[in-house]
Amino acid sequence: xxxxxxxxTPTTEPILKMTGISKTFPGVKALSDxxxxxxxxHVTALIGxxxxxxxxxxxxxxxxxQPDGGNIEIDGKKVDLPTAEAAQDLGITAIHQETVLFxxxxxxxxxxxxxxxxNRYGLIDWAAMHARAAAILHGIDAxxxxxxxxxxxxxxxxxxxxxxxxLSIDARIVIMDEPTAAxxxxxxxxxxxxxxxxxxxxxxxxxxxxxxxxxWQICEYFAVFRDGRQVGAGRxxxxxHNDLVKLMVGxxxxxxxxxxxxxxxxxxxxxxxxxxxxxxDQVSLELRRGEILGLYGLVGAGRSEFCQALFGVTHxxxxxxxxxxxxxxxxxxxxxxxxxxxxxxxxRGRHGAITxxxxxxxxxxxxxxVTSRRNFLRMAEEFDLxxxxxxxxxxxxxxxxQPVGTLSGGNQQKVxxxxxxxxxxxxxxxxxxxxxxxxxxxxxxxxxxxxLAVEGLAVIMVSSEIPxxxxxxxxxxVMREGRMAGVFEREGLTPEALVRAATGNKEAAA
Amino acid sequence: MSxxxxxxxxxxxxxxxxxPFKRAAKSWETLLLAVAIAIAIANSLASPYFLxxxxxxxxxxxxxxxxxxxxAMTFVIITGEIDLSVASIIALASTAMGAAAEVGxxxxxxxxxGLGVGLGCGVFNGFLVARLGLPAIVATIGTxxxxxxxxxxxxGDQVYKNYPADFAVFxxxxxxxxxxxxxxxxxxxxxxxxxxxxxxIFGRQVYAVGNNAxxxxxxxxxxxxxxxxxxxxxxxxxxxxxxxLTSRLGSTRPSIAVGWELDAVTMAVLGGVGINxxxxxILGVVIAAFxxxxxxxxxxxxxxxxxxxxxxxxxxxxxxxxxxxVVQRINNRRRVAR
Numbered sequence: 001x002x003x004x005x006x007x008x009t010p011t012t013e014p015i016l017k018m019t020g021i022s023k024t025f026p027g028v029k030a031l032s033d034x035x036x037x038x039x040x041x042h043v044t045a046l047i048g049x050x051x052x053x054x055x056x057x058x059x060x061x062x063x064x065x066q067p068d069g070g071n072i073e074i075d076g077k078k079v080d081l082p083t084a085e086a087a088q089d090l091g092i093t094a095i096h097q098e099t100v101l102f103x104x105x106x107x108x109x110x111x112x113x114x115x116x117x118x119n120r121y122g123l124i125d126w127a128a129m130h131a132r133a134a135a136i137l138h139g140i141d142a143x144x145x146x147x148x149x150x151x152x153x154x155x156x157x158x159x160x161x162x163x164x165x166x167l168s169i170d171a172r173i174v175i176m177d178e179p180t181a182a183x184x185x186x187x188x189x190x191x192x193x194x195x196x197x198x199x200x201x202x203x204x205x206x207x208x209x210x211x212x213x214x215x216w217q218i219c220e221y222f223a224v225f226r227d228g229r230q231v232g233a234g235r236x237x238x239x240x241h242n243d244l245v246k247l248m249v250g251x252x253x254x255x256x257x258x259x260x261x262x263x264x265x266x267x268x269x270x271x272x273x274x275x276x277x278x279x280x281d282q283v284s285l286e287l288r289r290g291e292i293l294g295l296y297g298l299v300g301a302g303r304s305e306f307c308q309a310l311f312g313v314t315h316x317x318x319x320x321x322x323x324x325x326x327x328x329x330x331x332x333x334x335x336x337x338x339x340x341x342x343x344x345x346x347x348r349g350r351h352g353a354i355t356x357x358x359x360x361x362x363x364x365x366x367x368x369x370v371t372s373r374r375n376f377l378r379m380a381e382e383f384d385l386x387x388x389x390x391x392x393x394x395x396x397x398x399x400x401x402q403p404v405g406t407l408s409g410g411n412q413q414k415v416x417x418x419x420x421x422x423x424x425x426x427x428x429x430x431x432x433x434x435x436x437x438x439x440x441x442x443x444x445x446x447x448x449x450x451x452l453a454v455e456g457l458a459v460i461m462v463s464s465e466i467p468x469x470x471x472x473x474x475x476x477x478v479m480r481e482g483r484m485a486g487v488f489e490r491e492g493l494t495p496e497a498l499v500r501a502a503t504g505n506k507e508a509a510a
Numbered sequence: 511m512s513x514x515x516x517x518x519x520x521x522x523x524x525x526x527x528x529x530p531f532k533r534a535a536k537s538w539e540t541l542l543l544a545v546a547i548a549i550a551i552a553n554s555l556a557s558p559y560f561l562x563x564x565x566x567x568x569x570x571x572x573x574x575x576x577x578x579x580x581x582a583m584t585f586v587i588i589t590g591e592i593d594l595s596v597a598s599i600i601a602l603a604s605t606a607m608g609a610a611a612e613v614g615x616x617x618x619x620x621x622x623x624g625l626g627v628g629l630g631c632g633v634f635n636g637f638l639v640a641r642l643g644l645p646a647i648v649a650t651i652g653t654x655x656x657x658x659x660x661x662x663x664x665x666g667d668q669v670y671k672n673y674p675a676d677f678a679v680f681x682x683x684x685x686x687x688x689x690x691x692x693x694x695x696x697x698x699x700x701x702x703x704x705x706x707x708x709x710x711i712f713g714r715q716v717y718a719v720g721n722n723a724x725x726x727x728x729x730x731x732x733x734x735x736x737x738x739x740x741x742x743x744x745x746x747x748x749x750x751x752x753x754x755l756t757s758r759l760g761s762t763r764p765s766i767a768v769g770w771e772l773d774a775v776t777m778a779v780l781g782g783v784g785i786n787x788x789x790x791x792i793l794g795v796v797i798a799a800f801x802x803x804x805x806x807x808x809x810x811x812x813x814x815x816x817x818x819x820x821x822x823x824x825x826x827x828x829x830x831x832x833x834x835x836v837v838q839r840i841n842n843r844r845r846v847a848r
Contacts, residue, residue, distance in 0.1 A: 332727075334730035336730075345728060350722070352725060352728070354721045354725045354729075355721075357717065360525070365729045372710075372711055375711050377710060383525045387522075395523065400524070400526070401527070
C-alpha cells in the first residue's frame with residue numbers, strides 16, 4: 001500500500017485484482033489461471049486473438065458467467081459477482097462491441113433503463129430522467145437529443161449513449177469491448193477524448209481492441225491473452241510493438257498488410273454518375289482487373305450505400321454501370337451475382353452469413369445452380385465446393401456441417417468470402433472486411449485479397465482503417481457526405497491526405 | 511486451439527462429425543415415432559377394435575385432409591411466415607364447388623373449381639405478404655375472415671348438396687384394399703413435399719429465407735418469390751383438402767372445416783417445425799399427423815367426447831414441445847454446476 005512506484009501518477013494501486021481465474025465450458029478450457037489488474041485513472045489494454053478468452057473474462061467481470069475458480073478483489077476486498085446486477089452495484093459496467101441497447105426506446109430511456117429516477121409516488125420521474133441524461137451527454141460533448149429513438153442514431157452515436165449509460169450508474173470500472181470497431185477515424189478521436197476525461201475522473205478502464213495504434217495512443221498498461229492464458233502483462237512503455245504482437249500470436253507476423261504486386265489489366269467495371277435520392281450523389285469510378293480500389297471515408301459517408309446499390313440491394317436514381325464493356329442493369333442481388341459482382345457486407349451476422357445454417361449450406365447457397373442438376377441438390381458436389389474454398393481460405397472448423405454461428409468472427413468472414421469466390425465473380429466488393437477480427441485472421445484475409453487481385457479479380461475494399469487502406473489499395477477514393485472527395489494513387493499517399501479529404505477542410509467544425 | 515504450424519498445408523475438414531445413425535437416434539422424429547408406437551400399443555390394449563384393418567382405414571379419414579394442409583403449412587412456417595386462412599379457403603372453395611354443382615357442373619369441373627379457388631386465394635395471400643409486405647399473421651387473419659365471410663354471404667344458413675354421385679370418389683373412394691384415395695394421395699404428396707423441401711434448390715432457399723431473410727436476399731435468393739410460392743402452395747393444398755372434404759361429406763355449409771387452420775399448425779409444430787422459421791422437416795410432420803390421428807381415433811374408440819379430445823390434444827402438444835426443452839435445461843444446469 002505504501003510502496004509507491006516512482007511514477008508521476010499518484011495512485012497506481014489496483015482497484016480491481018483478479019487472480020487464478022479459470023473457466024471451463026463443455027469441451028473447451030476458456031480461461032485457465034488468468035490474472036488481471038485494473039488501476040484507477042488508467043487504461044489497461046486487453047489484447048489477444050479471437051478465442052483467446054477476452055470475452056469470457058468480460059462476462060465474468062460483469063456477472064454473466066461464474067468462474068470455476070479464482071479470486072476477484074475490489075479495493076482489496078474479495079467480492080462475488082453472482083449476477084449482472086451485483087457487478088453493476090459494485091460499479092462495473094461494460095460497453096460492448098455490438099452495443100446491446102433498445103432500438104425502440106429513447107436515448108434517455110436507454111441510459112436509465114433498470115435504474116430510472118423515481119418520483120415520490122414511485123413512478124418514473126421523466127423530467128429528472130431527461131434532465132440528467134442531457135447533463136451526462138453534455139458532459140461527454142455528445143450533441144444528441146435525449147428524446148431521439150435509438151434506432152435513428154448512427155453506430156457512433158449509439159456508443160456515446162452506451163458510454164453515457166456507464167456514467168449514469170456511476171461506474172468505477174469501465175470495460176470497453178472493441179468500442180472503435182465500427183467507428184471512423186474522427187469518431188475514434190472523439191471517443192479517445194471521452195476516455196481521457198474518464199481517466200481524469202479516476203475511472204479504471206479496460207480497453208479491448210485489435211488495433212495496436214489505438215492501444216499505444218491511449219493505454220498505459222496491458223495484458224495479453226493467448227489460448228485462455230495470460231501470457232504477459234505490465235506497463236506499455238516497457239515493451240515494443242513487436243513484443244506485443246509476438247506475445248499475442250506466439251510467432252512473428254512479418255507484415256500485416258501484404259499487398260502483392262499484381263498485373264493491372266483492362267477496365268472491368270465502370271460506374272458513371274451514380275446517384276441516390278438520399279445517400280450518395282454523382283459517384284463515378286473505373287476498376288481494372290487485378291486492382292484493389294480502396295473506398296475510404298467517415299461512417300455515414302455513403303460508401304456502404306454506394307456498394308449496396310452496385311449490388312442491387314438499393315436502387316440508384318441515376319447513373320450507369322458497365323461491366324466488361326457491356327452496360328448492365330442491376331435490380332436485385334441475384335442480378336448482380338449473375339453479372340459477376342458480389343458483395344461481402346459489413347454486418348456478417350445480419351447480412352453476410354445465415355449463422356444458424358451449416359458452413360456447406362452457406363457456401364453453396366449462391367452456387368446451387370452449379371452444384372445441383374436440374375434443380376435437384378447434390379450434397380456431394382456441395383461438400384466438394386465448400387471444402388475447396390474452406391481449404392483455400394484456411395478455414396478453422398470441426399466439420400463442414402457445423403453452423404456458421406459457432407465459428408469465430410474471422411472464420412465466419414472466411415465462409416462469407418468463400419461463398420462468393422465459389423460463384424467465380426469478376427468484381428468482389430468487401431465492406432470493412434476485417435472489422436472485429438483478430439490479427440491472425442486479418443493477415444490471412446489481407447493475403448487472400450491480394451492473391452485474388454493477382455489472379456485477376458477486381459476488388460473494391462471499403463475500410464475505415466487507414467493502415468489497411470494504405471497497405472492494400474492500388475488507388476483510393478475518398479467519400480464525404482455522399483460525394484467523391486478525392487481520388488488518390490498509391491504512390492506517396494499519406495494518412496493526413498486521406499483524413500483531410502474525408503473530413504473536409506474545417507476539421508474542427510461539424 | 512489453433513495450431514499455427516499446420517497452417518501451411520491445408521487441413522482436411524470432414525463433412526460431418528456425427529454418424530447418420532447417431533443423428534437419427536438424437537432426432538425429434540425418433541422421439542415422435544416412439545410416441546406414436548406407444549399410443550398405438552396403448553390403443554390396442556384399451557380397445558379390441560383398434561387393430562381391425564377397416565377400423566384403422568376409417569381412422570385415416572379424420573386426419574388426412576388436415577395433414578395435407580399441414581404439409582403445405584410446413585413450407586410456410588419454415589419460411590418464417592404463417593397462413594391462418596387455410597380453413598376459410600376450404601369453406602370458400604367448397605361454396606364455389608357447391609354453386610357450380612347447382613348449375614350442373616360435372617365432377618372434373620368441380621375438381622378444377624375447388625383447386626382454382628384455392629389457387630386464387632393463395633395468390634391473394636401471397637400478394638399481400640410477398641408483394642405488399644404485410645405481416646403474414648395480420649394478412650391471413652384478414653383473409654381468414656374475408657374468405658369465410660364470402661361463403662356466409664353466398665350460403666347464409668343454406669346447404670349445397672346437389673353433388674353428382676361420382677364426385678364422392680375423392681372423399682369416399684378406395685385406391686386398393688383398405689387404402690382410401692385420400693390416404694394414398696396424402697402419402698404421395700408427403701413424398702413429393704419431402705423431395706421438394708429436402709432435395710431441391712427451392713427447398714434449400716425456403717430454409718435460407720426462414721433462417722435469415724436478409725442474408726438470404728444478400729446471397730441472391732429471391733425472397734419475395736419464395737414467399738409468394740409457399741402461400742400459393744397452401745392455397746392449392748386447401749383447395750385440394752376442400753375437394754376431399756366436400757366429397758366426403760357430400761354437402762357444403764359455410765361453417766365447414768372451422769378451426770382447421772390451428773390443427774394444421776399444431777401438426778406442423780408437433781412435427782418439429784420451429785414456429786420462428788428455418789427448422790423442421792416433412793418426415794416429422796407426417797409422423798405428427800399419425801400421432802394426432804391415432805390419439806383421436808383411440809379416444810373415439812373409448813367414447814371420449816370431442817370436447818374432451820381437444821383438451822387432450824392441447825395437453826399433448828404442450829407436453830411434447832415442453833419435454834425436450836425441460837430435459838435440455840436440466841442438462842445445461844448440470845453442466846454449469848460441474
